[in-house]
Amino acid sequence: MTILVTGGRGHVARSVVDGLLATGARVRVASRSPERVVVPAGVETVRADLADPRTLPAEEALRHSRLAWTFLRPGAFATNTLQWAPAIRASGTVRAPYPQAHAASVHEDDIADVAVLALTRDGHQGLTHPLTGPASVTQQEQIDCLAAATGRKIRLAEIGTEEYRATLRQWGDEEMVDTLLTHLAEADNRPAAVCSTYRDLTGGPGRSYAQWALDHAADFR
């Protein structure tokens, strides 16, 4: 069997490809821009754009096909905090509201580990796996982890939501900005739910945000 990994240039996809190749699986990598995908020698790349049905059928088609499927439902990604990298590199100060907003941020390699299990082992077909990181951490704690990982002094300067709205507009449309601001307000001083999927399936504890910060320290220097 050849396993098709879509979104080939993405954080999760790259980790899934590495994990699958380590198991000896045959892998084909799909991307909107296959010529820009970096893959090990011998791995085939193809073009697939989910917004272009001519290149790939939509998710409903997959559900109703005879193909076996497993859905992963990860919550907030640790990679979301890469949005702070330019500010940290430039000034060491992140301007954001709700320093005590919580998230159980999940490491992309944890998502990839579960994806590789689901793709290469029996017992996952037709199941949906929710995924979170191993602990709920506040934005301030994430900043502290990044400071420890980079050896730099990093400050979280609290700003109002209207000022932050302007920053968020760089990353998405108005609907996404509203969703993110509502989510942050709801998460303020409220620990995020942590699920046990990663430990249940792998036996390991899952990678902490502190570990993620160490793995990505170079992005913030």
Ligand SMILES: NC(=O)c1ccc[n+]([C@@H]2O[C@H](COP(=O)([O-])OP(=O)(O)OC[C@H]3O[C@@H](n4cnc5c(N)ncnc54)[C@H](OP(=O)(O)O)[C@@H]3O)[C@@H](O)[C@H]2O)c1
């Ligand atoms: N951020 C969160 O908290 C969160 C939570 C739950 C789920 N998710 C979702 O998890 C997925 C993977 O995350 P990630 O960190 O790996 O994201 P990422 O690094 O931003 O990569 C996402 C990849 O999706 C592919 N893509 C985008 N539009 C596409 C299209 N129209 N057709 C086909 N492929 C397309 C792109 O691959 P190519 O450029 O190679 O085509 C892109 O590299 C994303 O879809 C994200 O929305 C995120």
